[in-house]
Amino acid sequence: MTPHLASGNRQTLAGFAPQHFGWQQQGAVGVVTLDRPERKNPLTFESYAELRDLFRRLAYVDEVGAIVLHGAGGNFCSGGDVHEIIGPLTGMAMPDLLAFTRMTGDLVKAMRASPQPIVAAIDGVCAGAGAILAMASDLRVGTSRSKTAFLFARVGLAGCDMGACAMLPRIVGQGRASDLLYTGRSLGGDEALAWGFLNRLVAPEQLQGEATAWAAEIAAGPGFAHAMTKRMLHQEWSMGVDEAIEAEAQAQAICMMTRDFHRAYEAFVAKQKPVFKGD
Structure with missing residues (x-):
């Protein structure tokens, strides 16, 4: 394990x-x-x-x-x-x-x-x-x-x-x-x-x-990013617009640290379809 x-x-x-x-x-x-x-x-x-x-x-x-x-x-x-x-x-x-x-x-x-x-x-x-x-x-x-x-x-x-x-x-x-x-x-x-x-x-x-x-x-998509989207869709119900924009800035910065984000860029450069792994 x-x-x-x-x-x-x-x-x-x-x-x-x-x-x-x-x-x-x-x-x-x-x-x-x-x-x-x-x-x-x-x-x-x-x-x-x-x-x-x-x-x-x-x-x-x-x-x-x-x-x-x-x-x-x-x-x-x-x-x-x-x-x-x-x-x-x-x-x-x-x-x-x-x-x-x-x-x-x-x-x-x-x-x-x-x-x-x-x-x-x-x-x-x-x-x-x-x-x-x-x-x-x-x-x-x-x-x-x-x-x-x-x-x-x-x-x-x-x-x-x-x-x-x-x-x-x-x-x-x-x-x-x-x-x-x-x-x-x-x-x-x-x-x-x-x-x-x-x-x-x-x-x-x-x-x-x-x-x-x-x-x-x-x-088959970016699992970590999808989970973040779901969380933000739920949490932002109780937020004002300014709070929501800040929360999404933080969420997106976190997603930019994932390997899936890098895979997507590398696949685009290589003119290939990205294979996401959720990390």
Whole structure:
């Protein structure tokens, strides 16, 4: 083991076998599959926690450069399982309810803190917490039959769930986010593309291939620099313009010290395509 691995700053996902969702590594792309197709891939207490732990761990993993998040069986995710989450929540005391809502929020925090860009592949039902997972991803590919619904109001809850009131307006705008969060209505694929919630719209049979190819393209890029871009996109939400410009000056100066930056220059001079290694 190399010194930096031994010191605990890096981990490997070799042999990683989660119990509550599927995991496959295709080169530098990690594929997370929400795999309960008979119920449209709902989340459980256990899958929330295990997903949170995976994305936290990815902050220390170099071998994965991008993530694809998708659901099995033609649907993305139907949200929290009615029988395994919603029912039990109605019988919990306030401290336990708060522990649960903080845990779900920690999943979103972990997704945003992981250095790997996340591509969500959205088909069919994408509702409740499933819509949040799509929102918390960096990029979204969908189909015309996808139906995204932040349906919390329809079950007697506020739309301010897992960061939705902070993040969704930044993706689709304040007025459109208000529409979705107050009504809980479904956002179809074509409308989602027009609103900017989806980055790309493809045929259902092309969805997985498109998402994986996009993630592979990102993973083949300068990994350290991509991680810096993701960090800056997140951190600059709370900065003024002057602070953001200074933060980006520092971030870019750090990236100029990487070998990938030098590789890109040398490849340009040699009229070749650079091969990035993330260092």
